[in-house]
Amino acid sequence: GQQVMQIPQYQHVQEGEDFTTYCNSSTTLSNIQWYKQRPGGHPVFLIQLVKSGEVKKQKRLTFQFGEAKKNSSLHITATQTTDVGTYFCAGDEWETSGSRLTFGEGTQLTVNP
Amino acid sequence: IAGITQAPTSQILAAGRRMTLRCTQDMRHNAMYWYRQDLGLGLRLIHYSNTAGTTGKGEVPDGYSVSRANTDDFPLTLASAVPSQTSVYFCASSDSIHTEAFFGQGTRLTVV
Numbered sequence: 001g002q003q004v005m006q007i008p009q010y011q012h013v014q015e016g017e018d019f020t021t022y023c024n025s026s027t028t029l030s031n032i033q034w035y036k037q038r039p040g041g042h043p044v045f046l047i048q049l050v051k052s053g054e055v056k057k058q059k060r061l062t063f064q065f066g067e068a069k070k071n072s073s074l075h076i077t078a079t080q081t082t083d084v085g086t087y088f089c090a091g092d093e094w095e096t097s098g099s100r101l102t103f104g105e106g107t108q109l110t111v112n113p
Numbered sequence: 114i115a116g117i118t119q120a121p122t123s124q125i126l127a128a129g130r131r132m133t134l135r136c137t138q139d140m141r142h143n144a145m146y147w148y149r150q151d152l153g154l155g156l157r158l159i160h161y162s163n164t165a166g167t168t169g170k171g172e173v174p175d176g177y178s179v180s181r182a183n184t185d186d187f188p189l190t191l192a193s194a195v196p197s198q199t200s201v202y203f204c205a206s207s208d209s210i211h212t213e214a215f216f217g218q219g220t221r222l223t224v225v
Contacts, residue, residue: 105155
């Protein structure tokens with residue numbers, strides 16, 4: 001079955017440094033979604049990428065979808081303490097029975113002020 | 114406020130007992146999902162339902178069952194709880210397949 005791997009598992013940065021998390025799928029995806037989970041909270045949708053090579057930006061966050069639609073990345077420029085949390089990618093592989101979102105293990109980001 | 118509600122928020126359960134985790138959404142979403150979250154393992158899909166009346170098995174379905182009698186409700190039942198089912202359980206819904214998922218607040222279950 002589909003596997004989605006995410007690295008690194010943990011990342012500690014000083015406030016103001018950049019941060020990147022990478023996501024790789026064992027199969028070609030129809031789309032990829034990114035979620036953020038604050039400590040003690042629930043996952044919250046950030047963005048969805050659909051097209052091969054797509055790049056989307058949300059303020060300091062930049063999301064990329066690979067040309068082969070098997071990998072993705074999330075880059076945060078100049079991290080802030082409000083960026084703390086776990087970032088998950090979720091691969092969507094089309095099946096005849098419908099959507100099957102498979103989540104990566106997540107990257108837990110801590111930001112030291 | 115529209116959204117997705119889970120109950121209970123937390124529960125301590127004796128091994129061997131039966132337990133149903135409740136999930137209700139008022140967004141009229143077609144698709145609903147149950148995930149469990151364990152440290153280092155991310156979110157793993159237990160069961161899903163793409164529309165009322167249909168259900169499917171996810172990555173880790175053993176020991177769990179679901180039903181989808183109507184659009185709004187998607188209960189998850191543990192027939193005979195075991196300690197390995199200690200986890201945080203999240204229910205989620207989406208308007209249709211391939212669109213963003215909205216998550217409930219989660220149920221923290223401890224099986225002793």
